Amino acid sequence: MVRAPCCEKMGLKRGPWTPEEDKILVSHIEKKGHENWRALPRQAGLLRCGKSCRLRWTNYLRPDIKRGNFSREEEETIIQLHEMLGNRWSAIAAKLPGRTDNEIKNVWHTHLKKRLKQNQANTEIILQSTTSDSKSPRQSESSDLDILPSLHQACAPMSPQPSSSEFSSLTDASVTVNNISHIKIDDMDLSESFPEFGESIWSEPPLVKTTSWSEPPLVETTSNNMPSNLLTVSADDQSQAQSQFNPVEIVDLGCNYDSIIDDDMDFWYNLFIRAGGSAELSEF
DNA sequence: AACTGAATCAACCGCATTCTA
DNA sequence: ATAGAATGCGGTTGATTCAGT
The missing domain is CATH 1.10.10.60 (Homeodomain-like)
Structure with a gap:
């Protein structure tokens, strides 16, 4: 009834x-x-x-309502904000002047969700093709990071596509500190994705850090508890080879990993996804 | 032209949260 | 402190429009 x-x-x-x-x-x-x-x-x-x-x-x-189709920029913003905030439509709408939560919700369900699904499917196809070729000598010797360019192509509608030269500069920019490789992700403008955290934390280019699975999760943070620009990526544990992406650990200096509240976890998780990762939160 | 299924979007429902007496 | 009212929010529905056959 x-x-x-x-x-x-x-x-x-x-x-x-x-x-x-x-x-x-x-x-x-x-x-x-x-x-x-x-x-x-x-x-x-x-x-x-x-x-x-x-x-x-x-x-x-309401007089300030913006009618008409969403621009590409608005759609990108919705996707990025949805990664951060989930289905908090009113919070997303607050970042898009003239757009209502209802409108954004509709756009998400009718356009953007499908597009993301398609991207995900593309990514899986590419990853399957890269892992199925694992017998080739070149593949077996290559770093896990070699998948990044194709991954980027799969995600193309979500982020600007780097040229091949940009990708070579990406990997060329890697450095080794304490036996850990740090790779710059030059093509990501995370300050746009997370503007509310201010410019200061993005003053350095974001880094991806490769490490081994056997290491405990690193916890690294700045003094104001803001996220550092480091993500930790496993590169060498063969037991994880079937995993589509390198697992990413939270890098948060001086902060108790267990004490990270849910919202913080959301932030880190979303940051990880922005970096091209794919994992269940439980993997951390 | 008629039909059908998909896509779109305004509006509703009901739960959660905040306010107020 | 608390209960009821008011408001906000996200999920869902259903009428309308569109596209394909």
Whole structure:
């Protein structure tokens, strides 16, 4: 049995809004504001519930609403923010002036989710082809990082595609500190992806650090508990060879790994995904 | 032209959270 | 401190439009 809708129960109108109703609502809000949504329809003379009026105003009638198709930039922003925030549509909408949570949610479900799925499928195909060729001498001698260019191509719609020369500069830029390889990811502009953390933490290019599975998770952070620009990537444990990507560990100096709260974990996890990784959180 | 399935998007529902008396 | 009201939010629905046959 379905619970009767509140509007119907009270003899109020439901369904699509008419232009007349829109006019009444807009002119009432322009004159008196919307301090009390519950009382508003009665004051305005509308046969609607307050909830319906609020929704109509916030999703359609608000003067600052931007109509029309989403730009590529807006879509990229949604994808990046969704990686960080998940289905927190209102939080995502807050970063996109003129767009509503409802609109963003719709775009996500109708366009972006499909696109990401396609990207993921492309990635899997590429990875399968790279692992199935493992008998070739060149492949067996190569570093796990060799998959990065093809991985990047698979993710192309999500991020700018580096040229082959850019990729060679990527690997050329690797350095070794304490027997750990650090590879710069030059093509990622993480300051755009995570602007709320300020410019300071992105002042250095992000690094990917390769290490072995046998090592305990490194924990490395800056003094203000902000994320450092290091990710730790396993490179040499054969038992993990079937894994599609190198596992990435959180690098957070001086901070108790266990004490990282859920939101922080989300941040790190999303940062890892931005770096091209793919893993369940439990793998950490 | 008619039909059908897919895509789109406005609107609703109900739970969670915040506010207020 | 607490209960009820108000509001916010995310998931879902269903009417409409579009594209393919």
